[in-house]
Structures are given as C-alpha cells and as structure tokens.
Amino acid sequence: MEKWDVRSQDADSASADHWDWFEGSPGKLLGGAVCGVIFGFLLQKGGVAKFDVLVGVLLLEDFVVVKVMLSAIVVGMVGVYLLRRLGAIELQIKETKYGANIIGGLIFGVGFALLAYCPGTNAAAVGQGNYDALVGLLGLLAGSYVFALAYPFTSRTLSRWGNAGKITLPELFHVPTGAVVAVAVPLLVVVLVVLGVYAR
C-alpha cells in the first residue's frame, strides 16, 4: 500500500475522465437524500443544531446532546443486536486504529469546540439559518482537502500506529455480544434517567 510516487500510478486512474460523477443508482441516492432530510429534521427538532446547546455540552452545563446521543445508542444497540441475530444486517464498522482514532479524535474535538457545530449539526445549522455555519462549511471543505494532501504522510505514519482491525468490544473483552449489550444498555439507561432527573 506504499504510495511514494503518485505519478507512477497506472495511466487509467491518472485521468479524472475515467471517474464517474455519480455513485449508486438514482433510487439509492434518493434514499440517501431522504435519510439525510430526516436526520437533519431530527437534529434541529432535538435542539442540537443550536450553537449554545452544542457549546453547553462541551462546558458540561447542558446535556441535551448527551441525551440525544445516548438514546440513539441504546435503541440502535438493541436493534443491531436483534437484527444481526435475525441475519437482517451486517456490521458496517471501520478498522480500529488507536493512533489515528486518538490523534484524529483530539484534533476533531478542538475543531468542534472552535466551530461549535460538528459535521452533521453544522449542516443542520446551515439549514436553520445560522450563517456562521456557512463559514464552518468552507472550513470543513478546506480541511478535507488538506487531509487528502497530507494522506501520503498520515497513511504511512499515524494510521499505522496500533492497528487492530475491525474489532468490537465483545471481541476485545472476549465476551458474548449479548453480554455486552445486557450490561451496556441498562447502564446507559441509568445515565439517561440520572440526566433526566438532575441535569437540564
């Protein structure tokens, strides 16, 4: 996977003429757009497209974001467990790369606090009329391109530190998935109840 000289790649991929503009059928794209509309609608109705609410969670003063995230995780975790047992879905997870997950995660966090919107909520905030999120959008586009420029470096260094493959918590702790779900779900529900009673 070494990419020392970008110009030595096969001629086929050297020209953008050979790249399609659309990926997936019109039906699939329509499905993606509909799912996006629903996601954006829910984010805004849940109040998490708001600047104050997003900064508030990082100041540990407002927990609406935590309530939304943990509720989604609880429902999704139970659902994924059951649907997998039925054979209805396969896991769609990324490789665990401790170095990249940690360093990238910390950089992401700093950017999140500066912008106050994360990538998903930034899009919802644009729709909501927060004009500063349009500047955030430009920053997100620029940062993505800068990453593409830096990729030959990061893929040879940071992204190679601590690669563990596509592992899950049950595999990490050598316990059945059902056991992890049976412990995590009640735990997260308790956190949600405590937040509901004591936090706003």
Next chain:
Amino acid sequence: MKTMLLSAGFGLLLPTAAMAQTVEELPSPYPYSEPAWSPYLVGALIGVLVLVTLSLAGKRVGASSGYADAAGLIGRVIAPRHVTSLSYYRENKPMIGWSLVFVVGVIVGGFLAAWSGGELTGRFLQDMWVARFGADSYALRVVVALAGGGLMAFGARLAGGCTSGHGISGTLQLAVGSWVAVICFFVGGISTALLMYRG
C-alpha cells in the same frame, strides 16, 4: 494550499490572542434554550434511522465523508489533474454518492424543522458567542469557524468518522475504534471549550 495549512495552524493562535482583549464573563448559569422535541424521543428516532439505513442501504449514518466528497468534487471541476494526483482521492473517488446527498439532505431537513417550528435564526453571531466575544466580533468568528471546520474535517478523516459516523453509528455497533474516537472528541472539545468560554 500552503496558506490553507498556515491559516489552520495560526487559526489556533490568532483567536486566542484576540480573545484576550475582547472576552466578557459568560452568565453563569447560562440560559440554554429548550429543544422543540424531547431529546429522548429524537435520539430514539435517530437510533431507528440508523437501523433503517443499515438494513436497507447497508450504510452508516455519517456526515464527515460527505464534505470530503464535496471537496474532491469541487477539485475535480477546478483542478482535475491535481485531484487525480492525490492518492487519497484515488482510493476514495469523489463522486455524488450516498454520503454527499445525505449531507445535502441534512441541510434541507434542518431548514424544514426550523421553518415549521418558527426557529429560523438568520443570524451570523449566535447568542452565546455574542455574550462572550461581543456583538462586533465578526472577524474573530470567521477565523475561529474556519479554523474549527478545518481542524474538525482533518481530524474526522484521520479518525475515520465524526460525531455521527463514530459517535452514534459506530458506538452502537460496539466498534472499539468508535468508542475511542468519541471519547477523544469530547476530551479535545471539553478542554478547548472550557478555555474559550470559562477560561
């Protein structure tokens, strides 16, 4: 491109320097606004949405890769040879696909929700920012938002996802890297926000 990298680097220093002169005490406790719908209901529905996309489309709900595709597509229009010279975009060909239309959909959904609930803001500086940095801090907000967006996209690509892809879709599938990443999102975010707003 060098200026872009530089601005991302200085973006961290410049606002900090400017903040030192303009900051005001934030009211404590701060009057946070209430969400229109119950956050538990919204969260549960997002959980269902993730299940639907996983089972019907075999896709995670994620936002950050849509921006990477959009940046690559803009590059393909402006400087196609440069885009094709980048190994990242050769491995992740920028096309109008699921990720991009999803993010465009989120903008539309955010608009529909705000419009239907009478919550369209139409403002550049938000309340909490004004309370801390003043009503005329437009230039500072532009620099901070650009730097923030830039760092966030870079970090998301390095970490392999954002608050949606790792924070929700990955964690609920019990992916180890997603739990590590989301903890780091909040460690980085909480430290920076405390310095910015309560420092």
